[in-house]
Amino acid sequence: MLTQQEIMMIIEGLRDTLIIVGLSTLFGYLLGLPLGIILAVTDKDGIKPNRIIYKILDLVTNILRSFPFIILLVVLIPVTRAIVGKSYGTGATIVPLVVAAAPFIGRMVESSLKEVDKGVIEAAQSLGAGNGTIIFKVLLAEARTSLLVGATIAFGTILGYSAMAGAVGGGGLGSIAIRYGYNRFQPQILWPSVIILILLVQLFQILGMRISGKLDRRKK
Amino acid sequence: MSENIIEIKDLNKSFVSEKGHVEALKNVTIGIKKGDIYGIIGLSGAGKSTLVRCINLLERPTSGKVIVGGKDLMELNDRQLRSERRKIGMIFQHFNLLMQRSVIDNVAFPLEIAGKSKKEARKKALEYLEAVGLSEKAAAYPAQLSGGQKQRVAIARVLASKPEILLCDEATSALDPQTTKSILTLLKEINEKYGITIVVITHEMSVIREICSQVAVLDHGELVESGSVEELFRNPKTEEAKRLVYSGSTHVLSMTSKKVVRVFFNGQDSYEPTIGNIILETSTPINILYANTENVNGNAVGEMLLQLPDDVEKADRFIRYFEEKGLNPKEVKYDADSAGNNDDN
Numbered sequence A: 001m002l003t004q005q006e007i008m009m010i011i012e013g014l015r016d017t018l019i020i021v022g023l024s025t026l027f028g029y030l031l032g033l034p035l036g037i038i039l040a041v042t043d044k045d046g047i048k049p050n051r052i053i054y055k056i057l058d059l060v061t062n063i064l065r066s067f068p069f070i071i072l073l074v075v076l077i078p079v080t081r082a083i084v085g086k087s088y089g090t091g092a093t094i095v096p097l098v099v100a101a102a103p104f105i106g107r108m109v110e111s112s113l114k115e116v117d118k119g120v121i122e123a124a125q126s127l128g129a130g131n132g133t134i135i136f137k138v139l140l141a142e143a144r145t146s147l148l149v150g151a152t153i154a155f156g157t158i159l160g161y162s163a164m165a166g167a168v169g170g171g172g173l174g175s176i177a178i179r180y181g182y183n184r185f186q187p188q189i190l191w192p193s194v195i196i197l198i199l200l201v202q203l204f205q206i207l208g209m210r211i212s213g214k215l216d217r218r219k220k
Numbered sequence B: 001m002s003e004n005i006i007e008i009k010d011l012n013k014s015f016v017s018e019k020g021h022v023e024a025l026k027n028v029t030i031g032i033k034k035g036d037i038y039g040i041i042g043l044s045g046a047g048k049s050t051l052v053r054c055i056n057l058l059e060r061p062t063s064g065k066v067i068v069g070g071k072d073l074m075e076l077n078d079r080q081l082r083s084e085r086r087k088i089g090m091i092f093q094h095f096n097l098l099m100q101r102s103v104i105d106n107v108a109f110p111l112e113i114a115g116k117s118k119k120e121a122r123k124k125a126l127e128y129l130e131a132v133g134l135s136e137k138a139a140a141y142p143a144q145l146s147g148g149q150k151q152r153v154a155i156a157r158v159l160a161s162k163p164e165i166l167l168c169d170e171a172t173s174a175l176d177p178q179t180t181k182s183i184l185t186l187l188k189e190i191n192e193k194y195g196i197t198i199v200v201i202t203h204e205m206s207v208i209r210e211i212c213s214q215v216a217v218l219d220h221g222e223l224v225e226s227g228s229v230e231e232l233f234r235n236p237k238t239e240e241a242k243r244l245v246y247s248g249s250t251h252v253l254s255m256t257s258k259k260v261v262r263v264f265f266n267g268q269d270s271y272e273p274t275i276g277n278i279i280l281e282t283s284t285p286i287n288i289l290y291a292n293t294e295n296v297n298g299n300a301v302g303e304m305l306l307q308l309p310d311d312v313e314k315a316d317r318f319i320r321y322f323e324e325k326g327l328n329p330k331e332v333k334y335d336a337d338s339a340g341n342n343d344d345n
Ligand SMILES: Nc1ncnc2c1ncn2[C@@H]1O[C@H](COP(=O)(O)OP(=O)(O)O)[C@@H](O)[C@H]1O
Pocket: B015, B016, B017, B022, B023, B024, B042, B043, B044, B045, B046, B047, B048, B049, B050, B051
């Protein structure tokens, strides 16, 4: 069985994972939410179409999205070092995760906002609503359940990426699973780490769906 | 200055898309007087929605002028346009309520836009909900309401921005006849109580007949006929207008080959059992193919299509009777080619 020390290590790994994934999701949204809003607003049937802005952001988003995450990790090492001061550990994992997550989140936000009924937007415009009002009180408010489902997916994806980051010196459960489970072949550490990761994804999935279901007023 | 609250001059609108070039509106000129209920009727695709969306510039015309309340809307900047739009309410076929907001918060929405606090907005909103008879649904969400109730909420929401004009784009087209009637009654009330000028867009003649005083007929982007509703019903001049006025009857006509006359009612004639009397008198049954007699602005007007007996003498007897009664009978020639064109609704 696991020693006291190993259990402590797994618990610390869980804590680090939650910090990494939580912060990455947070910063990911700090960048991805505005990105998604601008994409939805400037697209040709958005509320303020702008071909140039849309094309540029669209291209950048696509390029970042098509980078394999493992390559992004390596490419970003100098950037990570510049921001965090070192290229390994918990803090250092967050930088590539945010860079990978932001365009992904941006796309999900864009598609959520584009689901909002054009007629409702038009009704708001006919009432004299400006673009700011429409973004906050119509687009984001009407799309909230879809946005929340998106956030659940983002969280799960970032969690998966964070495990991968463990392979190149990141912190958290993924790193433990790789270091002990794979490099030193200790299945008694590998499996608990993997199972905790799976449970974590499940937990957030269920939680996210519940909350978004509760928030949805479209049902009778 | 003219007395028209809405003045549309030489309006053109064309759409350019991958499929090609569509001229949705061609040289449309309309003047709408303050306080009127003005109908715009046409078949689907005629350009009605485009026209009404040009009145609040949701759609920017390709050329022409849109003057509302004396202001040339195309000259305004964004901020000025938004403030003018608050005076031009709009309701839609599919209601377009905010689905994630409660009924009261939907009505409060334009008040929030106008800068009222949430609390103040809600208080005012409740008054408007009362005005449309829905205050008990304040806490409900739109998904829990029937179509007619949703349209009432949309009307309360529009009233909350204190408009001078209300544009209705097929506002009753998604509703059953009963509900349609109650919404039209509400619109009429609003027109009278608040003095709001109403523009009604529809493909249904019955809607025009029910509440409009003036009407314009739109066909393939062109305004082909306009004038008072009574005049249009009594004497439609253009092919398109005739087709719309008799839209219900052409179908019926295609089923018969016998002699058919159209009779008109106006004033008290509608209240007499005119048709019943002649049937009793001659003890010959006639077939009512189509009837549409209704109350237009206090006058009973309407028309019927009657299939007369095959017997020429008896048929003549009926025609003479209708002439005596001032029903202006006209024999209807059925044109097989134009009959199928009205299956739009
Ligand atoms: N955004 C658009 N892009 C291209 N064509 C359009 C657009 N909006 C309307 N049209 C075209 O303009 C014509 C009039 O449409 P519309 O005003 O919706 O008619 P109606 O409301 O009378 O049914 C139609 O041929 C329609 O296809």
